Amino acid sequence: MIKKVVIPTGEVRWEIRVYENGRGSRRIFKRFEKKSDAQDCLDDLKYQRRNLGGFKTKTQSQNTEIQGGTETGLAPSISAENATKRFFISEAEMWFRERELHFSPGHKKRAKAVIEEFRKRFSELEISKVNQEFLYLVQREEIAKGLSNSTVNRKTEIITAILSHSHKLGRIERNPSLGFRKLRKSSKEMLFWSMEEAGSFLSFANQRYSKKSNRRWIYVAYLLALNTGLRAGEIWGLKSSDLSLDRNLIHVRRQFDRVLNKMRDPKSKRARVVPCSEELKTEILAILGKRKPNQEKTIFQSLRGKPVCHDNFSDRVFQRDMRDWGGKR
Secondary structure, three states: OEEEEEOOOOOEEEEEEEEOOOOOOOEEEEEEOOHHHHHHHHHHHHHHHHHOOOOOOHHHHHOOOEEOOEEOOOOOOOEHHHHHHOEHHHHHHHHHHHHHHHOOHHHHHHHHHHHHHHHHHOOOOEHHHOOHHHHHHHHHHHHHOOOOHHHHHHHHHHHHHHHHHHHHOOOOOOOOOOOOOOOOOOOOOOOOOOHHHHHHHHHHHHHHOOOOOOOHHHHHHHHHHHHHOOOHHHHHOOEHHHEEOOOOEEEEOOEEEOOOOEEEOOOOOOOEEEEOOHHHHHHHHHHHHOOOOOOOOEOOEOOOOOEOOHHHHHHHHHHHHHHHHOOOO
């Protein structure tokens, strides 16, 4: 089973709990940062128990003998020779094709870029040569480039996911990434504004984007973010049809995905409502009053009438406003 747990630092982890050989046998516990990693590991362990007669230790795997042209523990159709000739990049492409529908747009874009990097570096690497020593070598090389631990982990996570997928399909005898340790991420303290600091920033923005300015919407976006806690994509995805201003409520039904350049479900996959203060309601109505009614258009728009791209907004507007305001980040 997979269980969501909260560790003492307040972070969420996904824990797997599985018996080696049914109830009464030794129980294995492992924790992962991502639910998908936990699911992959659980699938691997179940595969070993179902097809290999239990969870294989490192020594057992090293002592696997070849009998009758097939490797013990592999599906009969998987020969040792064929397994040796498989290339890592081919397995990576297969993993991406078969799993991409389950990826978020951001992860899909990142995985595609990492695989292209692997293609240049490991085009002739056989899958049988990819082991924990290789994983730690990649880890060290990426650290030497000056990359952060989180960035390095994202790359090695893709390698381990590829290995897990190939093993699950019986294309390699065992998953050599089991037990591989990712780098420890430095836990940065989450910083918050006090009420006074938030008020100071809004006061600054209120003066910069006055009610007479055609960029007043920027101040309203800040006001909405600080009053409701909506994610950026959810703010840029709001439409006038999402407002229940008679009840002072805002319905959160979608988010604007800057990667796909289209709307999609909120991160939670469920619609929700948040309260709308009188000040925020007045400001939103003022924005909508300056344009023709259109419930299919987003409340916040670019000059071309399109939803706001958060990357552009952050780089060109928010970072500059933060710098000119001069307060705590």
